[in-house]
Each structure stands twice: as structure tokens, then as C-alpha cells.
Amino acid sequence: MRRRGLGIVLLILAIGFVSGCSNDQDQPASPELTKPIVKLKVIMPGDESDRMRDFVNNELNERLRKDLNTELDFTYIPWANYQQKLELALATGEKYDLFWYGTPFVSGYKTKGYIQPLDELLAKYGADLTKNIPADNFKLDQIEGKQWAIPSQAFTSAGKFTSVMVRQDLLESVGMTEIRTIKDLEDFYAKMHAKDPSYYGYLETDRGQEVLWRELSDNNYTALDERQLFAVDEATGEMISYLETDLYKKVAHVRESWVEQGIIDKNLIGNPASKIDQENAGKLLFRVGAVSRAMENLQTAQKADPRAKLREYYLAPGKLKYILAPSNEAYMIPTAAQNPERAMMFMNWILKNKENYTFIIYGVEGKDYRLENGKIKLLTNDQLMYEWMWRNKNYFTAPTNVDDEVIEDMLTNDDNARISRLFGFHFNEEPVKSELARVMAVYKMRFEPINTGLVNYDDNFQEALASLKKAGYDKVFAELKKQYSEFQASAGDK
Structure with missing residues (x-):
């Protein structure tokens, strides 16, 4: 009787164990997948194309939900108003997680407290970023020993904006x-x-x-x-x-x-x-x-x-x-970001492999593009993610609609180029921020008409320069020269 009773108990326990295992198989394998999907709020310049909106809402977010438990929420600002509206959002602490702008803006945004340092996030979530973007590119966005932006482009860059x-x-x-x-x-x-x-x-x-x-x-x-x-x-x-x-x-x-x-x-x-x-x-x-x-x-x-x-x-x-600047493109994470970790994970995801890189830039193969003789043949005129923001020599594929001469111009552009003496220099505007603000106000009013050719230089320059100096131009220039001399000394005046 004792043996029979013990057998019944064991049978009940076994049934319970099997039932429990069956229920466990219905649960997500990772606790991370049980959390709500993270909405990553990103500011981008330009106008969102119809296909980009459809791509984000469907194929791209489907992939990101699977890979990162994340969905993208893009806010596009037209180019003509981008700086003004972006800085308003940053200054008022709107809850965006990621935005793009040019490298020259990094120092100013750091000084104004708009952005956060990225060293810990990069070390923890950015292995593929550091693998595919040269260390010199990262140095461009390092200020006071900290990393303030991700230099997303890694391609030829000599003479940028001089052609x-x-x-x-x-x-x-x-x-x-x-x-x-x-x-x-x-x-x-x-x-x-x-x-x-x-x-x-x-x-x-x-x-x-x-x-x-x-x-x-x-x-x-x-x-x-x-x-x-x-x-x-x-x-x-x-x-x-x-x-x-x-x-x-x-x-x-x-x-x-x-x-x-x-x-x-x-x-x-x-x-x-x-x-x-x-x-x-x-x-x-x-x-x-x-x-x-x-x-x-x-x-x-x-x-x-x-x-x-x-x-x-x-x-x-x-x-x-x-x-x-080997990369003029900079992705920054605002101080007010609610999901900085996921923002870094998303940036890293783009350069994790060529599949992700090609997918987010060109879309779905067979629908948005196809490969012809190793080149990208675009099947739609709608812009997706700006290719130039993430152009990377490790993953770059030339489009079929671009002449070979143009591709050759790009690939050989840096041949025999030299490193600028300004490479890696950041002007800390904090000591003269009041003077610089006044200088720029005068510059906009008095010098921009001369720059555009609407106002005659010979008749207006001296008066415009006097106004600029009254606003504090010489003090700004003196502080700049002081910092630049210190930079030269620390760099060995290379």
C-alpha cells in the first residue's frame, strides 16, 4: 500500500512537472522580450518620403522589434528650418533620444548642455561602431577627454565644402x-x-x-x-x-x-x-x-x-x-533622452553587418532595389535613410545610376591630401559666449548682406567692421588664438 501510494504521488508530481514545462515553453525565452516595445524618438532633417514612412512603419520597425525590441519614431524637420527648430527642441528639453547634425555643432551643443557624453554607452553597446569607424574619426568629437557624438560617416573627405x-x-x-x-x-x-x-x-x-x-x-x-x-x-x-x-x-x-x-x-x-x-x-x-x-x-x-x-x-x-574632418556627420544623444541605451544600440545595429546597413539605407531587395553586377539598382525615387550620413568604406556599394567617373572621383579624392592643422581642434566658446553672441548678431545684420553681394563692400565694410569690434570681436579672436596656441603646443605643432 505504501509503494502504491508513493507511486501515485510521484505520478501526480510528474504530471505537474510536465504541465509546468509545457507552460514554460509558451513564455518568451528572454525576459527582455516581455518588456514593452521601446519607442525611439529621432530628429532628422529634410522631408520624409512616402516610401520612407511606409518602410519605417512596416519592414524596418518589424526588424527592429525583433532585433532590439524597438520601434523608430522619426520627426522630420525641413532643411530650411532644421537648425532653428532642432535647437529649440534641445533648449526646451523635449524628450528626443537621438538626432543628427554636422561635426562643427558638437562643441557648441556640449557647451550649452544639450547633449550627453557617450563613453559608457559606446563601450557597452557600440562594438560594431568602433570596429567600422576609424579611431581618428571618433577623436573629432572628443572634448575634455569625453566622447560627445558618433561620427557616423567613414569615407573620403579631403577638401570637403571646397569643391x-x-x-x-x-x-x-x-x-x-x-x-x-x-x-x-x-x-x-x-x-x-x-x-x-x-x-x-x-x-x-x-x-x-x-x-x-x-x-x-x-x-x-x-x-x-x-x-x-x-x-x-x-x-x-x-x-x-x-x-x-x-x-x-x-x-x-x-x-x-x-x-x-x-x-x-x-x-x-x-x-x-x-x-x-x-x-x-x-x-x-x-x-x-x-x-x-x-x-x-x-x-x-x-x-x-x-x-x-x-x-x-x-x-x-x-x-x-x-x-x-574625416566625418562631418555626427549623431548626438540629447541630455533629456529617455532611452539613451537604446539609441546607442540602434546606431550600432546599423553597422553590425552589411545586411543591416544596406537594409536601412536602400530598403527591401526586390522592392526598393536590386543588385546588378555588384551595384545597387534603385527601384524607387523615394529617399530612405540618407546614405551619406552612414557612408562606410567597409560596406559601400556604388549605385548603377552614378557614372563611374563620379565614383572614381570619390574613391581617389583623398590621394595625396594632407591633414589640416585644425584637425581635432575644438573652440571652447564658454569664456566669450556673451561676446560671441553679440558678434554673431552684428555679423548677421552687417556682414551677411556683404557676403551675398547685395551690399557694396567698398562703401560698407569699415563701418560694419567697427560695429563688429564694438560687439567684442577682438576679444573672441584673442581667446580663440590663445586656445589654438595651447592646442598646437599639446599636439607638438604638427
Whole structure:
């Protein structure tokens, strides 16, 4: 009887154990999967295409739910308003987890307390980022021994923003083959305007000086940042006040003549949205290049005109090119981010393998693209994730619609280039932030009209400069030179 009773008890326990095992198999294998899906809020520039919205809501988020228990929630801000609205969101502490901007903004955003250091997050979740992005790229975004941004692009970069990108098909249509001088640009506009005045010849007046510097000066100068107040002489290592040089005068005179010729359109100055609209409509003749902008902008250009071809040229092509920043792209995590760990995991996921990289940039194979002879054949004109933000030499695949000459230009761009003396230097604006704010307010009011060619340099420069100095320009310049000298000393004045 005891044996029979013991057997019944064991049988009951066994049944219970089997039942328990069966129930356990119905539960997620990892406790992480039982947590709610994380909504990762990301700010991006530009306009979200219909396919990008559909791709994120369906295929991309399906993959991210599986791989990271995460969904993306993109907020797109049009390019014309991006800086203003982004900084408003950062200043007011809106709960975004990740955003993109250019490397020159990292130092300022760190000073203003908008962003958080990433060292611990990178060490814990960024193994594939550090594997596929060179250490020198990361150094660009290191300030006071800490990492403040992820330099997402790892590709050629010498002479960035010192080239000019042109509509190559239109250039050839008026009997020209290449651009090598300022006169070539003027001839291109004149011939095209005579043929079809609906096209406009626009070179950014907010960032185009360095394109002209190559021809207008025998020296090699590199601008400190996008504000174009200061520059370094690459030969001597001297930090200069660009606004007080004869070179600034030469640039201003070129701009004045371009307004007279119609190359700079008065109706577009001060209206970034209209300028972008004109470019998107296929009416662009030329603009500032960025090493690979001819490839980056081709999809948009061909959406407006399927025959469009783009190519980049350097004025005074025999002059040296300098590498200031091997990556101008920077992803930052705001101080107010609610999901910083997941933001870093997402960035790392993109470079984890070529499959993820190709998927987020080009979409679904067979639906958004297909491979032809080792190249990407786009099946839609809708932009997905900006390829240039994540272009990586380890995963790069050339598109079929880009001419081989353009790809060759990109891949050989850094040949024989030199490292800029400004490489790795960050200007800490904190000691002169009040003066710099006043300086920039005066600069915008008094110098931007001169920059654009709308206001005559000879009649207005001295008064504008006096106003700038009254605002504290000399104090800002002195602090900059002090910090730069300390940087040179610490770097051994390489």
C-alpha cells in the first residue's frame, strides 16, 4: 500500500512537472522580450518620403522589434528650418533620444548642455561602431577627454565644402566639359541662361567662400567652422581673422559681380526654402560640393529630370586639399533622452553587418532595389535613410545610376591630401559666449548682406567692421588664438 501510494504521488508530481514545462515553453525565452516595445524618438532633417514612412512603419520597425525590441519614431524637420527648430527642441528639453547634425555643432551643443557624453554607452553597446569607424574619426568629437557624438560617416573627405557641384549634363549641353575657374562658372551660367533662362546659377552665399579661396589666394586656408569668421593658414599655422583679409574683399567683389550677372538671384537670397525648392525642381546649375554630393543628390535631381548628371570640380585643381574632418556627420544623444541605451544600440545595429546597413539605407531587395553586377539598382525615387550620413568604406556599394567617373572621383579624392592643422581642434566658446553672441548678431545684420553681394563692400565694410569690434570681436579672436596656441603646443605643432 505504501509503494502504491508513493507511486501515485510521484505520478501526480510528474504530471505537474510536465504541465509546468509545457507552460514554460509558451513564455518568451528572454525576459527582455516581455518588456514593452521601446519607442525611439529621432530628429532628422529634410522631408520624409512616402516610401520612407511606409518602410519605417512596416519592414524596418518589424526588424527592429525583433532585433532590439524597438520601434523608430522619426520627426522630420525641413532643411530650411532644421537648425532653428532642432535647437529649440534641445533648449526646451523635449524628450528626443537621438538626432543628427554636422561635426562643427558638437562643441557648441556640449557647451550649452544639450547633449550627453557617450563613453559608457559606446563601450557597452557600440562594438560594431568602433570596429567600422576609424579611431581618428571618433577623436573629432572628443572634448575634455569625453566622447560627445558618433561620427557616423567613414569615407573620403579631403577638401570637403571646397569643391563645386555642377549639372554635368547641362554643362555639356552648352559645349563645355569641365569647371576649373571662376570664369568657367560664369561662362556656364551665361550660356545656359541664354539657352533657357528658367535655370539659375546659385552658389551658397552662406557656405561657398572656400570654393573661391582656391583660386583667389595663393595660400591654403581652412575655415575654423561654418561661421567663416576665422581661418588657419595651413603653411604657417597662423590663425587669421578672415574678415580682415584682402581675400574677404576679393570674395565680396566676386559676389557683387555675380548679383549683377544674375548668377546670385536676389529673389532667393535669405529664403532657404525657396532655394531648396528650386534645386528639387531641377533648376540648379551649381552649388557647393562635398566630395560625394554628386552621388548623394543625384536621386533628387533625376526625380526632377531623369537626364540629370552631376559632378564635382575643384577650382585651381593643382592646389593641395586638406582633411579637416574625416566625418562631418555626427549623431548626438540629447541630455533629456529617455532611452539613451537604446539609441546607442540602434546606431550600432546599423553597422553590425552589411545586411543591416544596406537594409536601412536602400530598403527591401526586390522592392526598393536590386543588385546588378555588384551595384545597387534603385527601384524607387523615394529617399530612405540618407546614405551619406552612414557612408562606410567597409560596406559601400556604388549605385548603377552614378557614372563611374563620379565614383572614381570619390574613391581617389583623398590621394595625396594632407591633414589640416585644425584637425581635432575644438573652440571652447564658454569664456566669450556673451561676446560671441553679440558678434554673431552684428555679423548677421552687417556682414551677411556683404557676403551675398547685395551690399557694396567698398562703401560698407569699415563701418560694419567697427560695429563688429564694438560687439567684442577682438576679444573672441584673442581667446580663440590663445586656445589654438595651447592646442598646437599639446599636439607638438604638427
